[in-house]
Amino acid sequence: MKVDVRFVTLGFGHLGDRDLHPSIWPSPPPDLNSLLEERESTQIPKNGSAPLLVSVQVLVSNVFNVDILRYTVSYMLILRLSWLDARLAWNASTSPRHVVTLPMDSLWTPGLSIREALWTEWKDQSPQAVVAQDGHVEINLSLTTEANCDFELLHFPRDQSHCNLSFFVFSNTVRELEFQAHARNEIVSIKREYVVSDVKTRALPQQLVPCFQLTLSLKNTALKSIIALIVPGEALLLADVCGGLLPLQAFERGTYKVTLLLSYLVFHSSLVQGLPSSSSCNPLLTHYFTVLLLLLFVSTAETVLLAGLLARGNLRAQPCPSPAPAGPPRERGNPGPGPEGAPGGGKGSGRSWAEAADRIFFFAYVASALCSQLIFAAIWIWATCESDPPPGMAVPHGGQPSF
Structure with a gap:
């Protein structure tokens, strides 16, 4: 650390018993005695x-x-x-x-x-x-x-x-x-x-x-920081919760989740650059926004995983096209057994378990988001942090600076 140290060294000529009125003070000749007297007068008063x-x-x-x-x-x-x-x-x-x-x-x-x-x-x-x-x-x-x-x-x-x-x-x-x-x-x-x-x-x-x-x-x-930091984070979390209400088989849901995650990644990178870092007692907002990032990542991963499994199950359930032998025409309204031996095939069961798992995850995700907000509020109110001692006091021969 560079310290600009400025001293103001001031002195006053030795006056003795002479008249101190400034208009009649004589100017002593620059001899040795006057220099000694000036040196004596610049010392601290007794x-x-x-x-x-x-x-x-x-x-x-x-x-x-x-x-x-x-x-x-x-x-x-x-x-x-x-x-x-x-x-x-x-x-x-x-x-x-x-x-x-x-x-x-x-x-x-x-x-x-x-x-x-x-x-x-x-x-x-x-x-x-x-x-x-x-x-x-x-x-x-x-x-x-x-x-x-x-x-x-x-x-x-x-x-x-x-x-x-x-x-x-x-x-x-x-x-x-x-x-x-x-x-x-x-x-x-x-x-x-x-x-x-x-x-x-x-x-x-x-x-x-x-x-x-x-x-x-x-x-x-703090008003500017609250509007610029906390409100966008809460808005993204609420938007992600609302995105869970979209149907699982809808193509827009996956796009919506991925867009939210990418937007939050950009916001999180700018947030990290705007917050200070130290050896101890970093801002609680750093940990809070990291938790929000993990929640958005888990929500997006769940949507992509279940949507992928559901799409793969639908592809497997579709019958392979093959030339059908000529035979008597079927009656209208009686299509006959499906490829699985049951009407409608196996797509209904696959879709039902995926939608059930998505519904369970949605309620668990909402509960986790609410719990994270309450836990953060409690930590914000009651948390304290004692900074680490400076290096000069932590080493064996350190201590409070003295001059």
């Missing part, structure tokens, strides 16, 4: 023996391009970071301004990176920071990112998944920096397939660097 507390508010403004085949989601986020830097405070008697706006490259800010991100694009390459009189700093960062998401697709298209975005600062340690994160869902449009039902933040335990995790709960509205 908070005594406690780590610096950075408050982060994550505003989720948009979630788009949910790709279940690639297990990726694209987000648009706004980060509001604030902390206290006592080095930036100034005396109110010397400057009447309560806040000043400074470029981010002139003061320290935490460099954030997202662990699950495939790429990250910051909307504003030169954002501004607002500094209050007491040294309180606040910045707003807008970004778009595409990240991996472990979708729980067992109940697709009525699935609910939890996607994580883990923010890390690799330039500091947990003794220097601590996050206090909050999240808010600001998505106002619901005209999409997946909607955000909940947003939460939490601190990741046992990490060597400061971090926090944003969790978004995505819910599938």
